[in-house]
Amino acid sequence: MTTPLTPVDAAPAERAEPVNRRSLPAVVFSWPGTRALIAVVALFAVSPLFSLGTISHTAIVSMLPFAALIAVVAVGQTLVIQQGGLDLSIAGAVTLGAVFAAKLGSVGGMDPIVAAIIAVLVTSIFGALSGIVVAFLDLPPLVVTIASNALMVGMVQAVSGGFSSHAPNELSDFALSRWLGLPVLAFGALAVVLIGQAVLKLTRIGRRFELVGENRRAAEYIGVSPKAYIISAYWLSALLAAAAGVMLAGLLRIPTLTAGDAYLLPSIAAVVLGGTALTGGRGSIVGTALGALFLAQLSQLVQTFTQSTAVQNIVQALIIGVGIVAQLQLGGSTARLKGLVSRKTATTAPRPSTQAPQRGV
Numbered sequence: 001m002t003t004p005l006t007p008v009d010a011a012p013a014e015r016a017e018p019v020n021r022r023s024l025p026a027v028v029f030s031w032p033g034t035r036a037l038i039a040v041v042a043l044f045a046v047s048p049l050f051s052l053g054t055i056s057h058t059a060i061v062s063m064l065p066f067a068a069l070i071a072v073v074a075v076g077q078t079l080v081i082q083q084g085g086l087d088l089s090i091a092g093a094v095t096l097g098a099v100f101a102a103k104l105g106s107v108g109g110m111d112p113i114v115a116a117i118i119a120v121l122v123t124s125i126f127g128a129l130s131g132i133v134v135a136f137l138d139l140p141p142l143v144v145t146i147a148s149n150a151l152m153v154g155m156v157q158a159v160s161g162g163f164s165s166h167a168p169n170e171l172s173d174f175a176l177s178r179w180l181g182l183p184v185l186a187f188g189a190l191a192v193v194l195i196g197q198a199v200l201k202l203t204r205i206g207r208r209f210e211l212v213g214e215n216r217r218a219a220e221y222i223g224v225s226p227k228a229y230i231i232s233a234y235w236l237s238a239l240l241a242a243a244a245g246v247m248l249a250g251l252l253r254i255p256t257l258t259a260g261d262a263y264l265l266p267s268i269a270a271v272v273l274g275g276t277a278l279t280g281g282r283g284s285i286v287g288t289a290l291g292a293l294f295l296a297q298l299s300q301l302v303q304t305f306t307q308s309t310a311v312q313n314i315v316q317a318l319i320i321g322v323g324i325v326a327q328l329q330l331g332g333s334t335a336r337l338k339g340l341v342s343r344k345t346a347t348t349a350p351r352p353s354t355q356a357p358q359r360g361v
Helices: 024-030 032-050 057-082 090-107 112-137 141-160 169-175 184-202 204-214 216-221 226-252 259-273 285-303 309-331 333-348
Strands: none
Touching (some): 057 090, 057 226, 057 285, 090 141, 112 226, 169 226, 204 226
16 A cells, blocks of 8 residues: 655745846947947047147037937938838938928929928838838838939929029028037037937837837737838838938038938947847947947047048948947857848758657556
């Protein structure tokens, strides 16, 4: 006869200590914006060693408007990249916004504010169309945005007739104005960055937006429709690029028909330098703004050594390349990129059996 088993007295289990707890400095350093801030501080620290004039008040004030425009454009690019895409229509959107605002405000005799609003809204329609095609037809974003850029370039030719127009004086006065001794465009870009960061990190819409970019299938599983967020990303990207183009028209006074070409690559570089992964998901708009500031100061520093455009582009490309690689390595994004490439192989490979072999009785 078998005797029933009696419970064994056991000592009360002690609470397990958490393992692999990271220190506060390690956590702070893991934030993408922190690494971008370190890069900006380092650049401004070494700038006087090469050219003392690059950190003077005059130099900084003249650099900030263009840093602000890059930041505004790059914020829109950040939203698209967070959805796993890439907006190559930035150049056309900036140019169309600038040319449209100048044409309507000067030749058309329209109120500059109304002209600016129309220019931004009309240009944003192309972004919304790109988002609709990407979301509903599931076409590659690169192909869709290249086609959208071609449409906007054609629109520029139709609006301008092949000739640049002089921007309204009111628009130029506003774009060149200062507040508290600093360019007003810098405060406008700061407002865009802070609002965007707050919406992404502090609201339900922002958290869902990041979830859609991180894992669309998981978003659909909990009842979140990805299409609305994808469309909004491309629409906001075109809208912000057009707004930057309107301000660029005021800065240049006579915007060229290729004024936006200089903002495509910097917008992508600022996003990556700011720590947003090219694979989509979470991003840092503050980091993107710091990346834009880094690019603007770097451009100004390189221009003090040479006026050759070719040499400037080579030097900037090398430094930006090093910064992007460092940001990707420190942020662990290279592993995610490799994971995307090998995902298909991993999913098709047979899984090892997890069942224990049966023992003979």
